Amino acid sequence: xxxxxxxxxxxxxxxxxxxxxxxxxxxxxxxxxxxxxxxxxxxxxxxxxxxxxxxxxxxxxxxxxxxxxxxxxxxxxxxxxxxxxxxxxxxxxxxxxxxxxxxxxxxxxxxxxxxxxxxxxxxxxxxxxxxxxxxxxxxxxxxxxxxxxxxxxxxxxxxxxxxxxxxxxxxxxxxxxxxxxxxxxxxxxxxxxxxxxxxxxxxxxxxxxxxxxxxxxxxxxxxxxxxxxxxxxxxxxxxxxxxxxxxxxxxxxxxxxxxxxxxxxxxxxxxxxxxxxxxxxxxxxxxxxxxxxxxxxxxxxxxxxxxxxxxxxxxxxxxxxxxxxxxxxxxxxxxxxxxxxxxxxxxxxxxxxxxxxxxxxxxxxxxxx
Ligand code: F6R
Numbered sequence: 001x002x003x004x005x006x007x008x009x010x011x012x013x014x015x016x017x018x019x020x021x022x023x024x025x026x027x028x029x030x031x032x033x034x035x036x037x038x039x040x041x042x043x044x045x046x047x048x049x050x051x052x053x054x055x056x057x058x059x060x061x062x063x064x065x066x067x068x069x070x071x072x073x074x075x076x077x078x079x080x081x082x083x084x085x086x087x088x089x090x091x092x093x094x095x096x097x098x099x100x101x102x103x104x105x106x107x108x109x110x111x112x113x114x115x116x117x118x119x120x121x122x123x124x125x126x127x128x129x130x131x132x133x134x135x136x137x138x139x140x141x142x143x144x145x146x147x148x149x150x151x152x153x154x155x156x157x158x159x160x161x162x163x164x165x166x167x168x169x170x171x172x173x174x175x176x177x178x179x180x181x182x183x184x185x186x187x188x189x190x191x192x193x194x195x196x197x198x199x200x201x202x203x204x205x206x207x208x209x210x211x212x213x214x215x216x217x218x219x220x221x222x223x224x225x226x227x228x229x230x231x232x233x234x235x236x237x238x239x240x241x242x243x244x245x246x247x248x249x250x251x252x253x254x255x256x257x258x259x260x261x262x263x264x265x266x267x268x269x270x271x272x273x274x275x276x277x278x279x280x281x282x283x284x285x286x287x288x289x290x291x292x293x294x295x296x297x298x299x300x301x302x303x304x305x306x307x308x309x310x311x312x313x314x315x316x317x318x319x320x321x322x323x324x325x326x327x328x329x330x331x332x333x334x335x336x337x338x339x340x341x342x343x344x345x346x347x348x349x350x351x352x353x354x355x356x357x358x359x360x361x362x363x364x365x366x367x368x369x
Contacts, residue, residue: 032188067168107135215347232276239341
């Protein structure tokens with residue numbers, strides 16, 4: 001049932017190109033318009049929305065953080081992202097013009113369920129992004145967009161995360177379409193980029209051997225730090241979460257720009273630091289800032305593990321280890337940049353003798369608050 005892989009996690013990592021493609025399938029017609037028929041909130045209701053609030057936990061929360069960039073960029077609607085467990089207890093401001101998006105692989109996470117119940121009590125509409133048909137969260141939502149990752153068995157979320165991202169991009173495009181900030185051609189262009197991404201994920205998967213070799217050499221380390229900017233920041237958080245839960249190592253993700261406000265004090269000789277580098281094309285100012293960050297930490301002794309686009313030569317002199325990812329549009333980069341971090345955590349867990357599919361103290365679906 002593990003399809004020849006040692007762990008479900010490895011199988012699920014390998015299934016990601018398919019999962020991404022399946023989640024896109026049939027959701028865009030030939031004219032480039034999105035018709036998400038599982039979304040039963042009317043277009044006129046959506047046009048009235050003046051705020052999007054995303055609630056989720058763990059890895060799904062990281063998908064939400066990335067979604068914020070796409071939603072605000074493509075729709076110009078303000079978007080907040082909040083941990084479901086914090087949301088309800090701070091008396092959030094909600095009304096019928098707030099679209100709450102609840103992201104959950106299992107559809108049974110109690111914190112997320114309680115957040116959506118609270119939102120609906122306040123009159124907000126809730127759209128669920130979920131991987132499990134007929135589970136509680138979609139049943140209690142006003143609308144649902146299912147991810148088609150297929151069953152995810154390993155406790156650590158991998159393919160569900162990538163499909164959550166795809167679903168979030170679709171929601172962002174759909175909102176843009178009904179509100180008139182994104183139209184046919186543009187939507188088709190993004191969708192085309194998205195469908196190429198499945199191939200790019202496949203490509204990354206084919207180049208992971210050096211990442212595995214590197215991970216094995218770090219098995220006796222205590223700490224690994226992760227840095228990113230823009231959409232690379234949530235990717236850094238996700239890389240750190242994977243490492244904590246699988247390798248039981250101290251791992252933290254930081255926004256690269258925050259380094260000088262504190263975290264740089266942690267840098268010491270030979271400390272592994274993974275850096276997710278934005279594309280040098282487009283908003284190259286972000287790229288250049290991250291390259292300076294790499295220089296700064298390396299000058300203080302860090303062992304830099306750099307995840308950068310194919311053809312990005314500026315990073316080469318400062319990378320102790322260089323992991324190449326295919327050229328992708330900035331907003332979509334998390335779909336490829338996350339993959340090496342999943343492989344890295346999985347291999348470190350194996351090297352440390354941990355149970356990959358069933359990490360200690362964790363459950364696949366957290367049905368208590
Ligand atoms: C991390 C992980 C958890 C879940 C979180 C939410 O790998 O699996 O952080 O992402 O418990 O679970 P769902 O998506 O089922 O609501």
